[in-house]
Amino acid sequence: MTRGSVPTRPDQPALPGMPRRLVPVTPSKLTSFEDCPRRYRFTYLDRPTPPKGPPWAHNSLGASVHTALRNWYELPPSQRNRQAVAALLKAGWVREGYRDQEQERGMWRAARSWLESYVETMPPEPLGVERTVAARTSVIAVSGRADRIDLRDGELVVVDYKTGRSAPGEDDARGSVALTLYAFAAERMFRRPCRRVELHHLPTGTVAAAELSPESVQRQIQRVEATAEDLRAAEAAVSAGADRDEVFPTQPGPQCGWCDFRAACPEGKTIPAKEPWAAVAGRELAASPVSTEDSH
Secondary structure (H helix, E strand, C coil), X not given: CCHHHCCCCCCCCCCCCCCCCCEEECHHHHHHHHHCHHXXXXXXXXXXXXXXXXXXXXXXXXXXXXXXXXXXXCCCHHHCCCHHHHHHHHHCCCCCCCCCHHHXXXXXXXXXXXXXXXXXXXXXXXXXXXXXXXXXXXXXXXEEEEEEEEEXXXXXXXXXXXXXXXXXXXXXXXXXXXXXXXXXXXXXXXXXXXXXXXXXXXXXCEEEEEECXXXXXXXXXHHHHHHHHHHHHHHHHXXXXXXXXXXXXXXXXXXXXXXXXXXXXXXXXXXXXXXXXXXXXXXXXXXXXXXXXXCC
């Protein structure tokens, strides 16, 4: 059974005349459900949650860099300099998932290099750092945490940090569900226009930016509401006794090799697994022959 053919059962209000409950959504929930309903079920519905596979090095890298950038603004302004980067990165470094110590140290040096360049471009005091934003429509209650919200010339700008292998482009920024939802929610929370969204790719120092129109935001919100209605219908179908595997089917593909729940999914196990360090392989920064080995 495909997701479009899931039997629906309206979510009835508790009392006649009362509105239906809003569907709580986050960018990660929406992406998970659209990519693979089975993974969504494993992550958000099944209890106990199926065992996950080993940690991923690229997740460790991303978390480490994000933590350093968050903690940057906890330093007194006089201490925010390139020399502080190594200490910030060391304090929040996540060591899991790497092939060996050599690869881990190489990625630590690479991350330090990215941060040393990037911190020189950061605003003195943004409006929000890892700020949770939330808003409602007639269908959804959306929430999420933006990496950074800047205030520029009286308008809000949503900034998202990226550490992946490939630099994103303008289309990636314009089409990002997460960025649109952050902009939508931030505008309502802070009562200021929020049209510009940016993806900051630290490895290349590039910025992919997009100017969102009210029409494009509304189209994205309508798409999110449609996905939320699919979620509502799927969960109602399971509550009514439908088969969980049919209601939340697997969508097999190359992404299964990266899935945390691959071992618990018969269809996913047919796809070759990726090594936990595969996404960072070849991105290490070698130690300088004239410097001592970094210790972290």
